[in-house]
Structure formats: structure tokens, C-alpha cells
Amino acid sequence: DSGVTQTPKHLITATGQRVTLRCSPRSGDLSVYWYQQSLDQGLQFLIQYYNGEERAKGNILERFSAQQFPDLHSELNLSSLELGDSALYFCASSVQETQYFGPGTRLLVL
Amino acid sequence: DQQVKQNSPSLSVQEGRISILNCDYTNSMFDYFLWYKKYPAEGPTFLISISSIKDKNEDGRFTVFLNKSAKHLSLHIVPSQPGDSAVYFCAAYSTGNQFYFGTGTSLTVIP
Numbered sequence: 001d002s003g004v005t006q007t008p009k010h011l012i013t014a015t016g017q018r019v020t021l022r023c024s025p026r027s028g029d030l031s032v033y034w035y036q037q038s039l040d041q042g043l044q045f046l047i048q049y050y051n052g053e054e055r056a057k058g059n060i061l062e063r064f065s066a067q068q069f070p071d072l073h074s075e076l077n078l079s080s081l082e083l084g085d086s087a088l089y090f091c092a093s094s095v096q097e098t099q100y101f102g103p104g105t106r107l108l109v110l
Numbered sequence: 111d112q113q114v115k116q117n118s119p120s121l122s123v124q125e126g127r128i129s130i131l132n133c134d135y136t137n138s139m140f141d142y143f144l145w146y147k148k149y150p151a152e153g154p155t156f157l158i159s160i161s162s163i164k165d166k167n168e169d170g171r172f173t174v175f176l177n178k179s180a181k182h183l184s185l186h187i188v189p190s191q192p193g194d195s196a197v198y199f200c201a202a203y204s205t206g207n208q209f210y211f212g213t214g215t216s217l218t219v220i221p
Binding site: 099 | 116142144146151152153154155156159199201203207208209210211212213214
């Protein structure tokens with residue numbers, strides 16, 4: 001158990017819909033990262049937050065947004081969903097150089 | 111722009127032998143490298159890391175080697191065990207910037 005929690009574990013929705021994925025980092029970790037893993041793909045970095053502020057942005061679509069709240073939990077919002085958004089979405093929190101990953105949310109867009 | 115590459119999507123090794131997983135990178139500014147292990151339906155778990163000022167780091171059966179001139183790192187697992195069967199990701203990081211992950215190598219250790 002990494003100490004990072006993600007909800008929900010599975011999500012099935014339809015194209016055009018909007019969903020929110022939630023992540024709670026390990027106690028004391030200020031950084032939260034979001035990643036997307038599509039079939040047979042590596043981990044694609046989406047966005048990083050540090051203590052409530054956006055720190056770095058990767059390959060995140062304009063239809064996607066995220067935020068980190070004062071209690072340090074983070075939410076990833078995915079809107080106007082397309083079939084190609086079906087993937088595993090991981091969040092990670094870090095202390096220094098090492099990231100600790102949550103179990104992921106499996107999103108299926110039908 | 112794939113800054114971290116794992117060119118072998120899969121690797122099979124006999125139990126007890128050495129597993130060698132390879133990773134190449136393009137950005138000479140990376141100053142920290144990590145290996146993660148991932149089982150199906152779970153998130154990646156941290157395995158071992160190495161700073162760019164070192165060329166070797168060892169932790170039990172796992173050793174990571176870094177060749178900065180070749181921009182290459184490798185993970186050696188010896189002896190390999192069936193429980194090591196998983197997908198292994200290498201990652202690289204430069205301070206203040208994002209992490210870059212490879213596409214993973216699926217290791218199968220045959221009993």
C-alpha cells in the first residue's frame with residue numbers, strides 16, 4: 001500500500017460526458033501528479049500540482065483540467081469524453097525524487 | 111517527444127538467471143533515474159533509483175547501472191524469481207521538472 005488513494009476504482013461512462021477522478025496523496029506529500037496510461041502505452045504525464053499551485057504541465061488536453069485543494073487532495077476533471085480517453089489514470093505523490101502511485105482509476109468511455 | 115525509451119517490450123528469463131532490462135534517454139539534463147515495477151490492476155511501485163552522480167546503485171537482488179556517456183541505464187535482477195514477473199518502467203527526472211517514463215518492459219520469469 002503506497003498510501004495514495006484514488007477513487008473511483010472503475011468508471012464507465014458515455015461519450016460527451018464529464019467525470020471527476022479524485023486522489024488523496026500520502027500524508028505530508030505536497031506534490032500530486034496525474035498520469036494517463038492507455039493500452040500498450042507508457043505513463044503519459046498530464047499535470048503536477050505542488051501545495052495547491054500548478055507546477056508543471058505535460059500532454060494534458062484542453063478538455064481536461066485539474067486542481068489541488070487546501071487539504072492537498074486533487075481532482076482531475078475530464079470533459080467532452082471521447083472513446084480514446086479510455087485509459088488508466090494514475091495519480092502519484094512525491095517526497096523529493098521518488099513518486100508513490102495510487103492504484104489508478106480505470107475509465108471506460110462507451 | 112519520447113525522452114525515455116525502453117526498446118524491448120518484453121523479456122523472458124529462466125528462474126535463477128539474471129534479468130537485464132534496458133532504458134535509453136535523450137536529455138542530458140536528467141539528474142535522477144528510477145525504476146518502477148507494475149503488476150496488473152495496480153499502480154507502479156518504486157523499486158530503485160540512482161542519481162546522475164553515481165554509476166551504480168544496489169539494493170538486494172536489484173542493481174541499477176547508469177552510463178551517462180551512452181545515456182543508458184539498466185536494471186539487473188539476480189537471481190530472477192517468478193514473483194518478479196511484472197512490467198518494469200524506467201523514469202527520469204531533472205530537478206524542478208516533470209518525470210518522464212518509458213513505455214515499459216514486460217518481464218516473465220519462467221519457473
